[in-house]
Amino acid sequence: MAVLSEEQEMLRNMARDWATKESPVAEFRKVRAAGQPQAYNAYAYAAMAEMGWAGIIIPEAHGGSDFGFLSAGLVVEELGKTLTASPLVATTIAASAILLGGSDEQKAKWLPRLASGETVATLAVEEGTHCDTSAIETSVSGGKLTGKKAFVHEAHGASLFVVAAKDGLYLVEKGDGVSLTTRKLTDQRSHADIQFAGAAAEKLEGGGDSLLGDVLDRARVLSAAEMLGMAQAVFDTTLDYLKQRVQFNQVLATFQALQHRMADLFADLTQMRSAVEAGLQAVDSGFGVARAATIAKAEANRVLHAISNQGIQLHGGIGMTDEFNVGFYLKRARVLEASWGSSSYLKDRFARLSGY
Amino acid sequence: MATQLESDDQTSEDAFRTEVRQFLATNFPDELRCTGNMLAGLDGPTDENPVQKKWREAVGGRGWGTPTWPKEYGGGGLTKGQTRIIEHEFAKVGAYNPIGGMGVMMFGPTLLEYGDERQKLEHIPPICRGEIRWCQGYSEPNAGSDLANLQTFAADKGDHYLVNGQKTWTSGGQWADKCFAIVRTDRSDKHKGISFMLIDMDAPGVEVRPITMISGTSPFCETFFTDVKVPKENLVGKEGQGWTIGKRLLQHERTNISGGGRLAGMMGQSLGDIAKKYCETGGDGALVNKVLRDKIADLEIRWNSFLLTARRAVEESKAQGGVSEISSVLKKVGTKLAQDRSELLIEIRGFQGLGWEGDEFGDDELEDVRGWLFGKAATIYGGSTEVQNNIIAKRVLGMLDHQ
Numbered sequence: 080m081a082v083l084s085e086e087q088e089m090l091r092n093m094a095r096d097w098a099t100k101e102s103p104v105a106e107f108r109k110v111r112a113a114g115q116p117q118a119y120n121a122y123a124y125a126a127m128a129e130m131g132w133a134g135i136i137i138p139e140a141h142g143g144s145d146f147g148f149l150s151a152g153l154v155v156e157e158l159g160k161t162l163t164a165s166p167l168v169a170t171t172i173a174a175s176a177i178l179l180g181g182s183d184e185q186k187a188k189w190l191p192r193l194a195s196g197e198t199v200a201t202l203a204v205e206e207g208t209h210c211d212t213s214a215i216e217t218s219v220s221g222g223k224l225t226g227k228k229a230f231v232h233e234a235h236g237a238s239l240f241v242v243a244a245k246d247g248l249y250l251v252e253k254g255d256g257v258s259l260t261t262r263k264l265t266d267q268r269s270h271a272d273i274q275f276a277g278a279a280a281e282k283l284e285g286g287g288d289s290l291l292g293d294v295l296d297r298a299r300v301l302s303a304a305e306m307l308g309m310a311q312a313v314f315d316t317t318l319d320y321l322k323q324r325v326q327f328n329q330v331l332a333t334f335q336a337l338q339h340r341m342a343d344l345f346a347d348l349t350q351m352r353s354a355v356e357a358g359l360q361a362v363d364s365g366f367g368v369a370r371a372a373t374i375a376k377a378e379a380n381r382v383l384h385a386i387s388n389q390g391i392q393l394h395g396g397i398g399m400t401d402e403f404n405v406g407f408y409l410k411r412a413r414v415l416e417a418s419w420g421s422s423s424y425l426k427d428r429f430a431r432l433s434g435y
Numbered sequence: 436m437a438t439q440l441e442s443d444d445q446t447s448e449d450a451f452r453t454e455v456r457q458f459l460a461t462n463f464p465d466e467l468r469c470t471g472n473m474l475a476g477l478d479g480p481t482d483e484n485p486v487q488k489k490w491r492e493a494v495g496g497r498g499w500g501t502p503t504w505p506k507e508y509g510g511g512g513l514t515k516g517q518t519r520i521i522e523h524e525f526a527k528v529g530a531y532n533p534i535g536g537m538g539v540m541m542f543g544p545t546l547l548e549y550g551d552e553r554q555k556l557e558h559i560p561p562i563c564r565g566e567i568r569w570c571q572g573y574s575e576p577n578a579g580s581d582l583a584n585l586q587t588f589a590a591d592k593g594d595h596y597l598v599n600g601q602k603t604w605t606s607g608g609q610w611a612d613k614c615f616a617i618v619r620t621d622r623s624d625k626h627k628g629i630s631f632m633l634i635d636m637d638a639p640g641v642e643v644r645p646i647t648m649i650s651g652t653s654p655f656c657e658t659f660f661t662d663v664k665v666p667k668e669n670l671v672g673k674e675g676q677g678w679t680i681g682k683r684l685l686q687h688e689r690t691n692i693s694g695g696g697r698l699a700g701m702m703g704q705s706l707g708d709i710a711k712k713y714c715e716t717g718g719d720g721a722l723v724n725k726v727l728r729d730k731i732a733d734l735e736i737r738w739n740s741f742l743l744t745a746r747r748a749v750e751e752s753k754a755q756g757g758v759s760e761i762s763s764v765l766k767k768v769g770t771k772l773a774q775d776r777s778e779l780l781i782e783i784r785g786f787q788g789l790g791w792e793g794d795e796f797g798d799d800e801l802e803d804v805r806g807w808l809f810g811k812a813a814t815i816y817g818g819s820t821e822v823q824n825n826i827i828a829k830r831v832l833g834m835l836d837h838q
Contacts, residue, residue, distance in 0.1 A: 081747065082754045318832055333835045338828035345827055346764040353743035374743075377736045426732040433735065435707030435722050 081356040094157035102163040104404045117235040118269040119164040128196020141190035152304035152359040159308025166199040169233035173200030175297040176241045180283030200239035203228040210420045217244040224280035234271035249280040265410035296372035298419045300358040303379035307355045310383045313390040347382045354378035377425040380416045387412040455524040462493040469529035491533035495564035500534020509560030538562035538569040545684040572602040572616030589618040598663040608643045608656030617681040629677035633669040650808035710783045767823040770813035777807035
């Protein structure tokens with residue numbers, strides 16, 4: 080855990096307390112059972128916004144607290160631990176795009192609504208099955224945006240889309256010319272393909288040529304924070320289980336093969352936490368963001384992948400059952416691993432950033 | 436009020452910075468710029484030239500090589516803030532810290548904690564001045580990972596102990612003046628029968644034989660003790676307290692093996708940059724062999740998060756005022772990554788990366804081959820990776836003892 084300020088500790092404790100009491104995994108089960116396409120509890124998101132969590136990266140002048148990405152990451156991590164279904168990450172990513180590229184008018188119009196939770200927003204970049212910003216076909220002509228976006232997170236709850244077109248990022252409101260096709264993924268959360276057919280679009284003119292890349296880096300560190308919470312939760316749950324389960328008249332935790340595997344996973348988790356926190360801190364400092372975000376997401380992918388698999392293996396047969404939560408983490412893990420760059424994509428990007 | 440204090444701090448920090456700069460301007464000779472070794476005295480014989488000696492004496496005389504150690508024992512008596520200023524100002528002009536070795540990294544901090552006043556006054560100042568070199572008498576032929584199984588025995592002879600037995604893997608034993616050792620004073624209790632004592636390496640009955648390693652070098656020795664007289668005042672702590680003191684010292688060792696400086700230095704150059712010299716690149720400057728490129732990126736990403744972890748361990752320790760629990764993984768992770776890197780370096784260089792000797796090989800190529808071989812020791816010494824895993828499982832994760 081990075082060394083935190085008093086405010087950050089309070090924020091994290093508040094989030095931990097709320098997630099544990101108000102939003103345990105049982106709440107996610109309810110969301111899944113309800114089967115609504117938006118796949119989150121609107122009251123829960125309203126409560127989160129009420130506590131100020133939707134405005135953590137938004138300046139005070141626009142209704143936020145301006146606590147920065149490390150602070151946002153602390154909350155996202157706690158919510159990740161209990162698999163809280165919410166559009167908080169998606170909306171925060173969209174807010175970062177408006178902060179980086181929006182005009183004063185755009186900021187004044189949208190940021191207070193995002194901070195208050197009134198508007199849910201999301202980023203729509205991919206057009207195929209993988210993260211590939213070079214393959215964007217979506218185009219804008221005369222203020223009308225046309226194209227197809229694939230696997231957009233939180234698309235059902237969102238009323239505002241930050242859409243990547245060939246020449247930059249655009250704000251598109253849900254309405255005429257915007258149609259959704261639900262894509263059900265293993266994580267049972269909201270995903271959709273979106274057809275934009277001449278939808279009214281307003282460009283984010285600021286932020287320079289690197290705007291899309293900068294926003295994706297912010298998406299990477301926030302997703303990595305969610306993954307960190309998930310990895311920590313699977314690790315903790317698995318450790319508890321090993322300390323209880325008896326076979327051969329022995330508690331599993333006394334078997335050295337399992338002890339050493341847990342020691343390996345603990346080391347991995349430690350590495351992951353360092354990388355993720357450094358990624359969030361890099362965004363706050365503005366220094367070396369691309370590299371730090373790539374390392375953060377690459378490590379998050381590597382470690383959560385391993386821990387989610389071992390979580391099942393070490394739970395044995397019951398880990399395979401729907402009754403146990405560990406499988407939910409596995410299914411969400413792979414969706415987040417594929418988001419904003421898979422492991423191979425990120426390694427390729429790291430090599431490119433390093434000049435080889 | 437707080438503001439006043441802060442501004443006072445600022446003023447005194449500025450004054451100290453000026454003092455350090457003046458010291459460097461007066462004492463640091465240009466010809467030593469960007470040379471030297473933080474760990475001088477650990478890995479090789481002392482062959483100081485007069486200029487290096489003068490620099491060591493200048494730094495040692497002020498206690499600035501051991502800046503946070505108490506002034507009354509020859510340390511700098513400085514705050515962490517002042518220590519950072521020294522590090523920063525030294526680094527800026529390419530000056531190295533000439534005070535180092537096991538005395539600084541392991542023995543000194545332990546003696547400051549457990550030694551009596553007379554022992555501290557006798558042994559700490561020469562460490563601060565870089566005059567005395569210490570070696571570690573821990574491992575024995577039958578006490579490696581199971582260190583507490585050590586059998587070297589110190590028999591009570593009234594005013595002295597008579598020590599008999601064999602230590603091994605004594606790093607730098609052939610160059611050391613003194614040895615801090617854990618020995619058995621009671622055969623009836625495995626852990627409580629161990630005591631921590633200080634032995635002169637030139638005492639009659641001490642024999643040192645260097646061991647040639649697979650890397651061709653001999654940094655470790657076998658050390659034999661035959662009827663070696665050790666005065667009672669060389670016992671640190673009480674009889675039977677040696678296991679506690681000895682383990683405390685190992686914590687310092689682990690922090691140093693993994694912690695940072697040493698490995699960070701080894702990992703200086705990007706593997707990608709090295710690979711571009713040995714392997715084909717395309718028009719865009721990228722390596723053509725994508726499989727190799729992937730391996731390099733994978734290692735460097737993990738290496739980066741290791742450095743971040745080492746930094747986090749330091750920050751957390753400072754904030755908590757104790758050793759952070761994540762320091763338990765540093766040794767295990769850092770040594771593994773360093774080994775992986777050495778192996779990858781060989782793949783990058785091909786046969787040119789396997790040279791044993793000859794002018795056709797560059798110095799860096801030859802050094803890296805020896806480093807690859809010697810690096811195999813890193814996951815064995817200082818508590819093997821398997822021992823580290825036991826420690827993490829039991830102490831950090833609270834998993835029960837398997838024995």
